[in-house]
Amino acid sequence: xxxxxxxxxxICCVVVVAAxxxxxxxxxxxKQLEAAAADVEQLNAELLAANEQLEALARSGVPTAAxxxxxxxxxxxxxxxxxxxxxxxxxxxxxxxxYIVKIDILSADGETEDQLTKSLAVVDEILAQQSAAVSPVxxxxxxxxxxxxxxxxxxxxxxxx
Amino acid sequence: MSPLxxxxxxxxxxxxxxxxxxxxxxxxxSAAFNGVKYIVGRIAGAEPIDSNPFLTYxxxxxxxxxxxxxxxxxxxxxxxxxxDWLYALSSFLQEKAGKRIRLPDKVIRVLSGGxxxxxxxxxxxxxxxxxxxxxxxxxWEIFGAFRYGNFLxxxxxxxxxxxxxxxxxxxxxxxxxxxxxxxxxxxxxxxxMLPFTTFGRKREACIPGCALCTRLCPAAIPLGxxxxxxxxxxxxxxxxxxxxRKNIRPGIRKLTGTEIPWTATKAALLFTVFYFLV
Numbered sequence: 001x002x003x004x005x006x007x008x009x010x011i012c013c014v015v016v017v018a019a020x021x022x023x024x025x026x027x028x029x030x031k032q033l034e035a036a037a038a039d040v041e042q043l044n045a046e047l048l049a050a051n052e053q054l055e056a057l058a059r060s061g062v063p064t065a066a067x068x069x070x071x072x073x074x075x076x077x078x079x080x081x082x083x084x085x086x087x088x089x090x091x092x093x094x095x096x097x098x099y100i101v102k103i104d105i106l107s108a109d110g111e112t113e114d115q116l117t118k119s120l121a122v123v124d125e126i127l128a129q130q131s132a133a134v135s136p137v138x139x140x141x142x143x144x145x146x147x148x149x150x151x152x153x154x155x156x157x158x159x160x161x
Numbered sequence: 162m163s164p165l166x167x168x169x170x171x172x173x174x175x176x177x178x179x180x181x182x183x184x185x186x187x188x189x190x191s192a193a194f195n196g197v198k199y200i201v202g203r204i205a206g207a208e209p210i211d212s213n214p215f216l217t218y219x220x221x222x223x224x225x226x227x228x229x230x231x232x233x234x235x236x237x238x239x240x241x242x243x244x245d246w247l248y249a250l251s252s253f254l255q256e257k258a259g260k261r262i263r264l265p266d267k268v269i270r271v272l273s274g275g276x277x278x279x280x281x282x283x284x285x286x287x288x289x290x291x292x293x294x295x296x297x298x299x300x301w302e303i304f305g306a307f308r309y310g311n312f313l314x315x316x317x318x319x320x321x322x323x324x325x326x327x328x329x330x331x332x333x334x335x336x337x338x339x340x341x342x343x344x345x346x347x348x349x350x351x352x353x354m355l356p357f358t359t360f361g362r363k364r365e366a367c368i369p370g371c372a373l374c375t376r377l378c379p380a381a382i383p384l385g386x387x388x389x390x391x392x393x394x395x396x397x398x399x400x401x402x403x404x405x406r407k408n409i410r411p412g413i414r415k416l417t418g419t420e421i422p423w424t425a426t427k428a429a430l431l432f433t434v435f436y437f438l439v
Binding site for chain 2: 020027
């Protein structure tokens with residue numbers, strides 16, 4: 001008697017409050033979804049713009065990552081100069097299909113035959129690592145360091161934009 | 162003055178508390194009801210219901226009412242207090258004139274449904290985004306303006322007329338707005354209220370033929386009902402004070418429900434929460 005309608009009203013209130021909470025939760029998720037969709041659209045637009053930029057560059061002849069395929073470097077022949085034991089060392093780096101395929105020592109006048117022979121190991125290493133970030137040969141430190149530097153300089157313009 | 166119209170101590174305490182809230186927290190009613198409009202507005206706009214100060218007011222008031230019944234209506238609502246004071250004046254004048262204006266209970270009961278209509282209209286128009294059309298007769302804005310000393314009526318004629326009509330109603334019927342028009346009251350009427358703290362009437366112990374409580378009741382709650390079954394009770398305590406058999410008490414046995422510390426505690430709780438915390 002005391003509780004006439006109390007229990008019914010209580011149940012109704014609980015249901016209403018639960019419904020409002022559920023509604024709010026759903027709406028928040030909805031908003032998150034909308035925000036995420038907007039982000040995706042934004043990224044898509046940026047991607048499209050970037051692609052267009054890339055195509056324009058490619059058309060104008062500037063080498064880009066898109067045109068050099070696999071390897072990661074831009075195809076071409078590059079020269080660079082480093083400081084060896086007795087003077088400058090110049091090397092020529094050939095990139096094909098994005099890979100370093102050949103390194104020629106164009107001039108190393110200040111180096112002795114012995115130093116050069118011992119330094120050629122770094123050339124193999126660079127070819128294997130496809131990078132100039134290799135260590136010099138301990139028996140011919142300055143000469144091999146000079147060769148590494150020259151390849152580094154050559155590769156500066158071979159790295160895609 | 163007849164014994165019935167001599168104010169009791171609890172009645173004076175109630176008057177004091179009403180003045181306190183009227184002076185320091187006159188906007189509780191509209192703030193809480195704005196919470197209702199906020200919820201409806203968010204649902205109408207398919208937005209989540211985020212935290213909002215009006216919503217906080219509403220939630221606190223709803224929780225308070227769940228525990229203590231419609232104490233807010235009886236002690237803290239500025240509009241309710243205004244109604245009480247206007248009717249006290251009118252009562253005094255009626256006594257002097259030897260007349261007594263009283264609506265038959267049936268009429269009161271039918272008209273009491275009016276507050277649900279008002280609530281429905283406000284909710285619907287808010288949902289449909291056309292609340293502005295109804296807002297032109299919202300008496301609360303004018304009351305708020307007057308309360309803060311702004312008496313300019315420019316551009317608010319309809320509101321002023323509506324307010325004036327309500328004032329007349331308040332003079333003719335006790336708690337006219339609360340019983341027939343208050344949408345927040347309609348919200349409260351839909352809430353469950355704990356039996357422990359609200360007044361219950363023990364009819365078995367009544368003096369046969371006595372109907373003092375229902376005659377004094379500002380909400381005109383009939384003898385067959387009480388605070389727990391009627392939801393119109395404002396917890397004013399007038400019935401409990403005057404009952405010759407002390408039949409009207411809260412569910413907590415130890416209380417008579419009209420003790421001043423008990424009333425003061427409820428008032429202090431409500432006042433503290435709203436004045437300092439919100």
